[in-house]
Amino acid sequence: MTAKIVANKTKLEEIHEKVSKTGDLKALASRIRVTSAEIEELDQSIAEVEAKLANLAAQNTAAETQIGNVKTNLERYATGQSLASLKTSIRSIYSDWGFVTLASGNNAGVMTNSTLNVVRNDKVVAKLLVTAVESKIASATIVPDSLAAGDMLAIGDQVVAAVKVDKSAAN
Amino acid sequence: MKAVLYIVLIVVSGGAAVFSVMSSKKFDAATESRLELVATNKKVTEEAAAADKKMKEEKPKLIALGEKRELLTQSVDAVKSSGKSLATDLDKLKTEEEAQNEEFGQHEKSIAEMNSILAGLVEDVSLDTLPQKAQQLQEDKKTKQAKFEELEVLIGGADKRLATNQVEMDRLTKRVTDRNNRIKHNSVEAVVTAVDQDWGFLLIGAGSNSGFTTQTSLLVQRDGRMIGRVRPSAIEPAQTVAEIDRKAMAAGVRLLPGDHVILAKPEAN
Numbered sequence: 001m002t003a004k005i006v007a008n009k010t011k012l013e014e015i016h017e018k019v020s021k022t023g024d025l026k027a028l029a030s031r032i033r034v035t036s037a038e039i040e041e042l043d044q045s046i047a048e049v050e051a052k053l054a055n056l057a058a059q060n061t062a063a064e065t066q067i068g069n070v071k072t073n074l075e076r077y078a079t080g081q082s083l084a085s086l087k088t089s090i091r092s093i094y095s096d097w098g099f100v101t102l103a104s105g106n107n108a109g110v111m112t113n114s115t116l117n118v119v120r121n122d123k124v125v126a127k128l129l130v131t132a133v134e135s136k137i138a139s140a141t142i143v144p145d146s147l148a149a150g151d152m153l154a155i156g157d158q159v160v161a162a163v164k165v166d167k168s169a170a171n
Numbered sequence: 172m173k174a175v176l177y178i179v180l181i182v183v184s185g186g187a188a189v190f191s192v193m194s195s196k197k198f199d200a201a202t203e204s205r206l207e208l209v210a211t212n213k214k215v216t217e218e219a220a221a222a223d224k225k226m227k228e229e230k231p232k233l234i235a236l237g238e239k240r241e242l243l244t245q246s247v248d249a250v251k252s253s254g255k256s257l258a259t260d261l262d263k264l265k266t267e268e269e270a271q272n273e274e275f276g277q278h279e280k281s282i283a284e285m286n287s288i289l290a291g292l293v294e295d296v297s298l299d300t301l302p303q304k305a306q307q308l309q310e311d312k313k314t315k316q317a318k319f320e321e322l323e324v325l326i327g328g329a330d331k332r333l334a335t336n337q338v339e340m341d342r343l344t345k346r347v348t349d350r351n352n353r354i355k356h357n358s359v360e361a362v363v364t365a366v367d368q369d370w371g372f373l374l375i376g377a378g379s380n381s382g383f384t385t386q387t388s389l390l391v392q393r394d395g396r397m398i399g400r401v402r403p404s405a406i407e408p409a410q411t412v413a414e415i416d417r418k419a420m421a422a423g424v425r426l427l428p429g430d431h432v433i434l435a436k437p438e439a440n
Contacts, residue, residue, distance in 0.1 A: 001264050008271040015278055022302050029285040032301075035308045042315040049322040056329035063336035070343040077350065106354040112439035132437040134358035135351075 076109075082116060082130065082161040083109025090118070090157045091137070100128065102138045102159055110138040115162040118153060125151055127162060356382030357437035361411075363391065363430040373401060375411040375432055383411050388435035391426055398424045400435060 022028050076083065088104035104110055112133050118126040127146035132139045147153065282297070361377030377383060383406050391399040400419035405412040415426060 001261075001268065005264060005268055005271065008268070008275070012271060012274060018299070019278075022305075025281045025285050025301075028301060028305060032305050032308055035305075035312055039308065039312050039315060042312065042319055046315060046319050046322060049319065049326060053322060053326050053329060056326065056333055060329060060333050060336055063333065063340055067336060067340055067343060070340070070347060074343065074346060106351060112437075132357065133354055133439075134437070135355050137358070 077111060080111055080113040082111045082114040084161050084163075086110060086116070086159075086161045088159045090153060090155050090159060093153055093155060095153075099131065099139055099141045100153060102128075102130075102140060105134045105136045105138045107135050109161075115143070116140060116159050117162045119158045119160055124162075125157070126153060128159065353382065353438040357434060359383075359434065361432050363426060363428050363432060364410075365428055366415075366426050368425065371415045371417065372404065373413055373415060373426055375401075375403075375413055376409070377432075378407045378409050378411045380408045389413060389432040390435045391430050391432050393427075393430050398430070399426055401426075401432065 019025065073083075086104070086109045088102050088108060088110070091101045091103040093100045102110060102116075110116075110130055110133050112130050114130050116128040116130060117124040118128060125147065127143035128140035129143055130138055130140045142153070285301070359377060359381045361375045361381060363373050364376045365374040367373065375383075375389070383389075383403055385403050385406060387403055389401045389403065390397050391401060398421055400416040401413035402416060403411045403413045413432075420426075
């Protein structure tokens with residue numbers, strides 16, 4: 001019995017030592033529970049904040065793309081270039097006055113002072129210089145000597161934006 | 172009388188004889204008894220002497236035995252005392268063991284309660300692993316707290332960036348809208364509502380709402396032909412007063428109500 005008591009004493013001393021390090025077990029367990037609850041709450045908050053951040057990042061990306069597009073357009077306006085993807089046609093022709101009107105205007109990306117190509121069978125048959133633009137219509141003069149002798153423009157001829165050569169790059 | 176005396180003498184003699192015989196018998200019996208008593212006394216005396224002798228012989232033994240008994244009594248007392256002491260010690264040990272068992276029980280109960288409190292949160296927590304687990308949870312919490320704070324900073328940055336982008340977008344959109352509005356006004360065509368030939372001005376049924384400004388030069392056309400030029404002098408939202416540029420007028424042409432005006436110089440950008 002004495003041996004058992006001594007062994008128990010040793011065991012209890014070990015337990016006391018451990019308990020002295022951990023403190024009150026119930027209090028510690030309660031603290032762990034509280035900490036776990038806080039961690040769970042933090043996980044939720046992090047998930048929410050991450051979602052919000054992803055949403056903000058997406059909004060920023062969209063806004064920056066939009067800003068980029070608008071800036072490109074503004075730059076195009078400043079440099080006098082019609083929209084590269086412009087596709088329109090000749091609406092009317094005033095041969096005596098040397099100008100035509102186009103079936104599209106500002107809304108389609110036609111720019112005053114920009115150069116356009118009249119295309120027929122994938123070949124440029126004439127060049128136009130836009131002189132005035134309204135929302136849905138534009139007028140352009142025929143660039144002298146761009147139309148081959150004997151050729152005539154026709155209503156419905158396809159008109160596209162001419163690629164502007166960057167002179168500084170060309171040089 | 173003599174007879175009677177004789178008879179009495181005979182009776183008394185007979186009585187004395189009888190008495191004498193009886194006393195003799197009693198004397199014999201008493202003598203015999205005395206002899207027996209003497210014999211008995213002698214025997215008893217002998218026996219007493221023997222016993223005395225024996226007693227004398229046994230006395231030292233008795234004394235020795237007495238001493239031995241005394242010693243034994245002391246030993247028994249000592250043993251009894253030791254026994255009592257041992258019983259007390261045993262009781263103490265039993266009490267101590269019970270206290271230890273109770274303490275073990277309390278610890279087990281505490282651990283069971285702890286496990287019950289922590290049920291579903293952490294698995295198989297023991298007294299050995301609990302401090303580590305608590306430490307680990309604290310570190311986990313700190314890490315997550317730091318991450319949360321970092322994310323909030325990032326959110327703040329993203330919010331600012333978005334606000335900046337929105338301001339920039341609004342600015343650019345306004346530029347584009349203004350430009351589109353200017354170009355939209357290029358197609359404006361208004362009607363001359365009144366003409367004062369004497370004073371050389373006319374009224375046009377459109378004003379600042381249509382983009383007219385005092386700097387806007389207007390052409391007057393009739394049936395698609397340009398017949399003159401006017402210059403706005405006073406502009407209201409829906410009406411414009413314009414002076415007729417007589418130098419630009421074709422010879423013999425008079426401007427009339429119903430003539431149309433258009434922009435002389437459309438907005439380019």
